[in-house]
Amino acid sequence: MAVDGVSWVFGDNIDTDVLAPGQYIKLPMEELMQHCLESVDGRFASQVKAGDVIVAGNNFGIGSSREQAALALKELGVAGVVAESFGGIFFRNAINLGLPVFTPLKSPPAPTPQFRLSDIRAGEPVSLCLQQATLVCPDSGITIQLQPLPDFLMQMLEAGGLVAVLEKRFKSGS
Amino acid sequence: MLDTHISDTAKTLHETSNLTLAQRIIGKASGLDGEAEVSVGNIVTCKVDLAMMHDSGGPRRVEPVLQHLNAGLFDPDKVVLVADHYVPADEPESRAILELTRQWAIQRQVTFYDGEGICHVVLPERGHLAPGMLVVGGDSHSPTGGAFGSYMFGIGSTEMAAVLATGEIWLQIPQTILLNWNGVLPERVTAKDMMLAMCGRLGMSGGRYQAVEYVGSTIGTLGMQERMTLCNMAAELGAQAGLIAPDNRTMEFITKARRHNRQTQNLVGSALMDDKRANADSLSTRSTWHSTPLQLADECHDFDASTLSPQVAAPHSPANAVAVNEIERQSVDVAYIGACTGAKYTDLAMAAEVLAGQTVNNKVQLIIAPASRQDQERAEQEGLMSVFEDAGARILPTACGICAGYGSERLGADINCISSTARNFKGRMGESSSRVWLASPYTVAASAVAGYISDPRMHGDGAG
Numbered sequence: 142m143a144v145d146g147v148s149w150v151f152g153d154n155i156d157t158d159v160l161a162p163g164q165y166i167k168l169p170m171e172e173l174m175q176h177c178l179e180s181v182d183g184r185f186a187s188q189v190k191a192g193d194v195i196v197a198g199n200n201f202g203i204g205s206s207r208e209q210a211a212l213a214l215k216e217l218g219v220a221g222v223v224a225e226s227f228g229g230i231f232f233r234n235a236i237n238l239g240l241p242v243f244t245p246l247k248s249p250p251a252p253t254p255q256f257r258l259s260d261i262r263a264g265e266p267v268s269l270c271l272q273q274a275t276l277v278c279p280d281s282g283i284t285i286q287l288q289p290l291p292d293f294l295m296q297m298l299e300a301g302g303l304v305a306v307l308e309k310r311f312k313s314g315s
Numbered sequence: 316m317l318d319t320h321i322s323d324t325a326k327t328l329h330e331t332s333n334l335t336l337a338q339r340i341i342g343k344a345s346g347l348d349g350e351a352e353v354s355v356g357n358i359v360t361c362k363v364d365l366a367m368m369h370d371s372g373g374p375r376r377v378e379p380v381l382q383h384l385n386a387g388l389f390d391p392d393k394v395v396l397v398a399d400h401y402v403p404a405d406e407p408e409s410r411a412i413l414e415l416t417r418q419w420a421i422q423r424q425v426t427f428y429d430g431e432g433i434c435h436v437v438l439p440e441r442g443h444l445a446p447g448m449l450v451v452g453g454d455s456h457s458p459t460g461g462a463f464g465s466y467m468f469g470i471g472s473t474e475m476a477a478v479l480a481t482g483e484i485w486l487q488i489p490q491t492i493l494l495n496w497n498g499v500l501p502e503r504v505t506a507k508d509m510m511l512a513m514c515g516r517l518g519m520s521g522g523r524y525q526a527v528e529y530v531g532s533t534i535g536t537l538g539m540q541e542r543m544t545l546c547n548m549a550a551e552l553g554a555q556a557g558l559i560a561p562d563n564r565t566m567e568f569i570t571k572a573r574r575h576n577r578q579t580q581n582l583v584g585s586a587l588m589d590d591k592r593a594n595a596d597s598l599s600t601r602s603t604w605h606s607t608p609l610q611l612a613d614e615c616h617d618f619d620a621s622t623l624s625p626q627v628a629a630p631h632s633p634a635n636a637v638a639v640n641e642i643e644r645q646s647v648d649v650a651y652i653g654a655c656t657g658a659k660y661t662d663l664a665m666a667a668e669v670l671a672g673q674t675v676n677n678k679v680q681l682i683i684a685p686a687s688r689q690d691q692e693r694a695e696q697e698g699l700m701s702v703f704e705d706a707g708a709r710i711l712p713t714a715c716g717i718c719a720g721y722g723s724e725r726l727g728a729d730i731n732c733i734s735s736t737a738r739n740f741k742g743r744m745g746e747s748s749s750r751v752w753l754a755s756p757y758t759v760a761a762s763a764v765a766g767y768i769s770d771p772r773m774h775g776d777g778a779g
Contacts, residue, residue, distance in 0.1 A: 154519065154632065157455075158743045163720030166371065167401075167408050180747050200520050203553065204740060205719075206455040207372060208471030229524030229555050230455055234471035293358045293485065303477050304380060311384045311480070 146192030146220055148278070149185060150263040151178075153198035157231065160202065160210035174213040191218030194267045194276065196258055198224065202231025211235040221269045223276050223287065225258060236294050239302030241271055243287040256283045271298070335491035335607040336558050337526035340466040344449035345486070355613075357488050361449050364465075365393050366478050368453035369434045370412055371400035371719075374419035376472030377479055389482030394425040395443055397434035402714040405723055432687025432713045435459035435547060435655040439539075440689050442573035446561040446604060451478055456655055456737065458554065461546035462539060463569065464561035464604065466526070469550065489525040489555055490613035496533035498621030503771045505665065506541035507657065507735065507755040509533075509618070510548040511626035515636030517616065522554025525613070529559050530606045533620040539568045540661035547656050548737050551633040560606040625771055627733075628753040631741040639758060639770045646678070649732040650763035651744075652756055653684040653711070654718035657735025660690035662756040666735075667699040669760035669771055675707040676766035682724065684711035706764075717744050726751070733762045 155178070165176045178185040195201075195214065201224035202210055211234040214222065221241035235242040245258055260283055261267070261276075268277045274287040290298065300306050332339055334353055342353040344361035353359075368377070373396055381387070388394060398416050401409040420427035428437050435456050438444055446464030451457070453475045460467030470484070478484050494513060513521075529545050537545070542559050549557025559565075609615055627642050629635040652658050652666050663685060675681045683703055685691035691713055694700050703710065711717075717724050718736040726732055726745025732752070734744070739751035754762070757771035 156740045156743075158720070158740045162742060164725065167412060180742055200553070203519055204455060204738065204743075206453060206457075206469040206471050208376075208473055211471075226520055229553065230469050230471065232524070233474060237471065237473045237477075291358055291487075303473055304383065307384055307386075307477055307480065311386055 145266065145268050146190055146194055147264050148194055148196045148261050148267045149182070149189060150261060151181065151195065151197040151201070154200045154203060155181065155197055156200075157202060157204035157207055157210040157228070161207055161213055166207060166209060170209065170212060170216055173209055174216050177213040177217060186217060189217050189219065192220045193218065194220050194269050195222040196224070196261045196267075196276075197222065198259075199226045201227050202235070203228035206230045206234070208234040208238060211238050211240050215240040221271075223258060223269070223285070236290075236297055237303040239298060239300075239305070241269065241298055243269075243274065243276070243290070246274075246286040246288050256285055258285060261285075271295075333611065335526070335611050336464075336528055336560055336604055337466055337489055337491050337556060337607075339604055340447055340449055341486055341488060343447065344466070353488055355488050355490050358485055359488060360483050361486050363393065363451055363478050363482055363484055364448040365395065365443060365450045366452075366475065367395045367397065367434055367438055367443075367450065367457070368475055369396070369400050370398040370402070370416040372453040372472045372475070374416050375412055377476040378419060380473060380476035381480060384480055386480035388423055388425070388479050391424045393482070394423070394479065395428070395438060396420050396425050397428045397432075397437050398430060399433045399437075400715045400719060400721055402430050403712050403722075430688070430713070432685075432689065433655040433715055435543070436659055436686040436690065439463055439543070439568070440572055440687060441576045442569060445569055446565065451475065451484055455550045456547050458549040458557040459543050459547040459655060461549065461556050461558040462542040463565055464558065466556050466558065468555045490523070491607050491611065492522060492525055492527045492554070493607060493609065493612040493615040494527055494529050494618065495615055496529065496531040496618045496620050498533060498619050499536070500533065500620045500623065503665075503757045504620075504623050504625055505755040505757065506537055506544040508623055508626045509620065510545055510551070511628050511633065511636040511753060512618065512623060513616075514548070514551050514628065514633040515626070517552060518634045519551060519632060520553040522549060522552035524553060524555050526556045526558060527552060527554040528607050528612075529557065534559055535562060535564075538661055539564060540659040543659065544656060544662075548633070551737055560604065625755060625758045627758065627768060628739060630739055630750040630752065633737065633739060633753055636753075639754070639768065642752075642768045645752070645768045646731060646766060647733045647752075647762055647768060648679065648730045649726060650675075650679055650681045650759050651684075651717055651732055651734040651736065652759055653682070653686075653716055653734070654736040655686055656718075656737040657756055657759075658684055658686040658690075660693050662686070662735060663690065663694045663699050664697075665756040666760040667694075667702040669757055670706040670708070670764065671702050673706055673764045675763045678766050679763050681706065681708040681760075681763040682711060682717070683708050684716045685713045688713050708763075720744055733759050733768055735759045
């Protein structure tokens with residue numbers, strides 16, 4: 142499943158207060174998500190399109206356990222987040238909600254050219270392939286090998302998230 | 316060099332286990348038989364001993380999922396609900412959320428604390444936590460429970476709904492990172508200063524979403540609420556959980572908390588009743604699960620308490636921690652003593668020690684929101700609340716309040732605030748142009764008196 146869109150590039154420490162600001166947290170998701178990332182990029186919520194990919198530095202999603210941080214991105218159509226590292230609770234929430242989250246492979250096998258996430262420019266076309274665990278930027282020729290997720294998490298992601306997994310369990314009566 | 320505390324406990328533990336404290340708890344919760352099965356990185360399914368949630372991420376978020384699944388609660392006796400985020404409800408939306416929370420507690424028949432304080436403080440003070448428990452909380456500061464030897468961590472609301480429906484959660488067996496503190500803390504240097512120093516040295520991802528464990532001779536000298544401050548801010552280190560092995564002080568606190576709280580005296584859900592059923596795995600057994608010895612840890616960082624000075628974390632990260640005397644004269648508009656991190660009884664006592672006989676600078680608003688009703692009552696009985704009033708502080712209801720950016724007291728534009736809370740991210744406590752410095756209650760109080768960020772050892776009662 143390759144998804145096509147453009148990259149949105151962010152730096153380190155994009156925290157949950159930036160993704161889902163506390164002052165709007167009691168609003169319905171359709172309203173809350175309009176404030177997603179507004180303090181670092183006022184255009185994001187209005188211009189992001191289905192299939193776009195977020196490329197970020199270290200500690201993406203650190204902070205609160207509020208899963209609206211991940212849900213807002215998913216509802217806005219973001220196909221996935223590729224970051225150097227994630228806040229642990231955000232990472233769990235994203236998988237639970239069916240939002241793909243990946244880090245670059247720590248030591249990519251030769252002869253893959255050694256591209257870094259930071260080589261990706263904002264707004265360039267990107268394809269995130271979950272099965273092959275790659276992030277490809279056709280215009281600049283960048284391919285980033287991603288750290289494959291454990292089977293358990295990949296299955297949850299492919300099912301569409303935790304609720305979808307539970308639906309099967311509760312319907313099958315186990 | 317290993318201190319005697321680690322060396323002693325290493326012997327005790329080594330006789331019984333080759334697992335770290337965190338791995339032992341998870342191994343037990345996941346029902347794994349042999350130590351060989353508890354292997355770092357493996358994903359396991361654990362039985363949850365207790366699930367805690369609050370009004371913001373709780374009923375209004377989990378109930379739609381439960382209804383969608385047509386699922387009931389796995390065990391209402393193992394669920395605790397605390398209203399602390401939208402308290403006090405000062406506008407219609409907050410009132411609606413609180414009302415929904417109250418109705419849910421009645422319908423689902425769970426233990427409910429309404430306006431009693433902040434969840435992370437209420438949970439242990441009412442005796443819900445014990446060593447060896449695996450506990451989930453619907454809030455990122457859930458690692459606070461690690462102060463009582465519980466493996467407690469924060470989760471989002473969808474995952475909470477899944478726990479409520481199934482009583483289970485997946486975990487990746489974590490590595491253990493030891494944070495080894497030795498030496499005696501100087502006067503007016505606190506757990507908060509230790510924590511900020513660790514954030515400064517290791518950064519906000521230093522915990523790598525593994526388990527951190529606080530060990531060394533300094534830790535045993537800390538009271539339970541100071542230990543809670545350390546474990547609370549394991550979140551700011553990026554750890555999944557922050558643990559302190561139980562000792563006599565832990566067990567005294569738990570025994571006293573349960574004696575004083577009728578609701579938990581006959582606690583059905585948590586460890587006590589389970590212990591009655593299974594003598595082999597009693598609370599007292601788990602209370603002897605000691606600190607992880609160095610050779611079983613994946614990392615160890617050594618810290619010297621005796622040379623630590625009061626720390627301040629500059630905007631907008633707890634990792635921007637420096638010694639207070641490295642901060643250039645920095646004026647403050649608001650000084651805030653609040654939150655689970657910084658307004659427990661012990662924190663209030665620190666602030667009162669500095670404020671006794673002093674007056675808050677006329678350019679500063681000192682705002683105090685005690686972390687729980689029980690702690691506020693104790694502070695009242697001991698005259699601390701009148702010290703605050705005499706000094707010119709304003710007291711807010713016991714709730715999460717400004718720390719989480721909730722309520723009408725949020726920081727306004729361009730406000731400079733020094734705060735005893737855990738997080739100073741941009742915009743968290745109010746307008747995105749507001750700036751927050753994090754510090755201990757001593758330092759916040761001293762800065763409120765001086766009007767600028769100040770070393771608490773130079774101000775107030777006993778000033779040098």
